[in-house]
Amino acid sequence: xxxxxxxxxxxxxxxxxxxxxxxxxxxxxxxxxxxxxxxxxxxxxxxxxxxxxxxxxxxxxxxxxxxxxxxxxxxxxxxxxxxxxxxxxxxxxxxxxxxxxxxxxxxxxxxxxxxxxxxxxxxxxxxxxxxxxxxxxxxxxxxxxxxxxxxxxxxxxxxxxxxxxxxxxxxxxxxxxxxxxxxxxxxxxxxxxxxxxxxxxxxxxxxxxxxxxxxxxxxxxxxxxxxxxxxxxxxxxxxxxxxxxxxxxxxxxxxxxxxxxxxxxxxxxxxxxxxxxxxxxxxxxxxxxxxxxxxxxxx
Ligand SMILES: [Zn+2]
Numbered sequence: 113x114x115x116x117x118x119x120x121x122x123x124x125x126x127x128x129x130x131x132x133x134x135x136x137x138x139x140x141x142x143x144x145x146x147x148x149x150x151x152x153x154x155x156x157x158x159x160x161x162x163x164x165x166x167x168x169x170x171x172x173x174x175x176x177x178x179x180x181x182x183x184x185x186x187x188x189x190x191x192x193x194x195x196x197x198x199x200x201x202x203x204x205x206x207x208x209x210x211x212x213x214x215x216x217x218x219x220x221x222x223x224x225x226x227x228x229x230x231x232x233x234x235x236x237x238x239x240x241x242x243x244x245x246x247x248x249x250x251x252x253x254x255x256x257x258x259x260x261x262x263x264x265x266x267x268x269x270x271x272x273x274x275x276x277x278x279x280x281x282x283x284x285x286x287x288x289x290x291x292x293x294x295x296x297x298x299x300x301x302x303x304x305x306x307x308x309x310x311x312x313x314x315x316x317x318x319x320x321x322x323x324x325x326x327x328x329x330x331x332x333x334x335x336x337x338x339x340x341x342x343x344x345x346x347x348x349x350x351x352x353x354x355x356x357x358x359x360x361x362x363x364x365x366x367x368x369x370x371x372x373x374x375x376x377x378x379x380x381x382x383x384x385x386x387x388x389x390x391x392x393x394x395x396x397x398x399x400x401x402x403x404x405x406x407x408x409x410x411x
Contacts, residue, residue: 148174151172151173151174152169152172152173152174152202152203152262152265152266153173153174153175153176153200153201153202153203154169154173154174154175154176154201154202154203154204154205154262154265155175155176155177155178155197155198155201155203155204155205156175156176156177156178156204156205156206157177157178157179157185157204157205157206157207157211157212157215158177158178158179158185158206158207158211158212158382158383159177159179159185159381159382159383159384160245160251160254160381160382160395161177161205161206161207161232161245161254161258162175162176162177163394163395164245164251164254164255164258164280164395165205165258165262167276167279167280168255168258168259168262168273168276168277168280169262169273169276170272170276172266172269172272172273173262173266176197178190178194178198179383180383181383181384181385181386181389182383182384182385182386183383184329184382184383185211185212185382185383186211186328186329186330186382187328187330188212188214189214190214195214195218198218198222198227199222199225199227201227202227202228202265202266203227203228203229203230203261203262203265204218204222204227204228204229204230205229205230205232205258205261206219206229206230206231206232207231207232207233207237207242207244208231208232208233208234208237208242209233209237209240209242210240210242210327210328211233211242215231216231219231228261228264228265230257230258230261232244232254232257232258236250236253236254238312240327241308241311241312241327242327243309243310243311243312243313243327243380243382244312245381245395246309246310246312246313246380246381246399247312247313247315247316248284248285248287248288248291248316248399249284249288249316250312251284251395252281252284252285255277255280255281255284256277259273259274259277283396287396287399287400290400290403291313291316291317291403292317294403294406294407295317295318295319295403295406295407295410296317298406298407298410298411299410299411300348300349300350300409300410300411301318301319301320301410302319302320302321302322302344302348302350303319303320303321303322303350303352303354303378303406303409303410304322304323304324304341304344304345304350304352304353304354304367304373305321305322305323305324305353305354305355305356305378306323306324306325306329306353306354306355306356306363306364307323307324307325307326307327307328307329307331307356307380308321308323308325308326308327309327309356309380309382310378310380319406319410322341322344324337324338324341324353324363324364324367325363329356332363333363338363338366338367338370341367341371342367342370342371345371345373346371350373350409351373351374351409352373352374352375352376352408352409353367353368353373353374353375353376354375354376354377354378354405354406354409355375355376355377355378356377356378356379356380376405376408376409377405378402378405378406378409379398379401379402381395381398381399381402
């Protein structure tokens with residue numbers, strides 16, 4: 113009787129020790145996998161840079177975007193408290209003029225403080241059109257620069273970044289092929305947009321972008337320009353105006369009414385709206401929606 117009791121007690125103790133070891137070891141694993149203090153911290157200026165960086169770094173980095181969700185980034189200026197956070201990070205990625213002039217001003221100072229700074233648009237931006245991410249080919253070059261930066265800052269995780277980078281390039285190639293195939297022989301070759309964000313995309317696939325406003329959505333069109341656009345749409349048999357998601361399409365609406373056109377949304381993917389964020393949209397899902405809209409508008 114006494115022997116059995118002793119044996120039960122021993123089993124109990126052994127079970128407790130076993131459970132303790134299990135708890136300690138999983139806690140250890142989890143902190144190794146999840147702890148943010150071992151990860152490099154990267155800040156990006158606008159959403160497409162955030163999305164590509166996140167896709168290459170995944171759980172191995174902490175990445176934050178400076179331009180908030182729902183905000184149109186062309187005229188955005190971050191607060192001092194947001195800027196001070198960049199100073200505590202390991203790397204800062206921005207696009208370059210004329211997209212994020214506030215970032216250009218920080219560049220020298222950040223570099224001096226030992227933060228790795230990458231201006232992605234350098235050598236990729238032609239003239240003063242910053243919308244390079246809307247061309248999958250240019251996006252591949254952007255991804256390469258971001259990959260190189262992550263490896264430079266965090267060499268020990270190179271294998272992971274390389275694998276994720278390769279996958280991202282594969283996806284961009286697939287996207288490029290879809291655009292090429294679907295836009296090769298549409299009836300119309302001209303499309304009318306609200307702000308001129310799709311120049312690289314148009315050039316890439318042999319299309320012609322005509323815009324109500326200029327390269328920035330804040331530019332106001334002249335009456336003469338609107339009148340010319342109405343004539344242009346009638347001549348070419350254009351049926352749609354392509355407006356965007358982060359800016360109220362006031363001029364687009366006026367033009368559509370005047371010329372009897374319908375409005376569709378073509379997304380410049382400069383930032384997500386709250387709804388897009390909630391729906392887990394990303395660069396690829398939005399680019400594919402854009403392709404569907406273009407196909408409809410060029411039919
Ligand atoms: Zn823009």
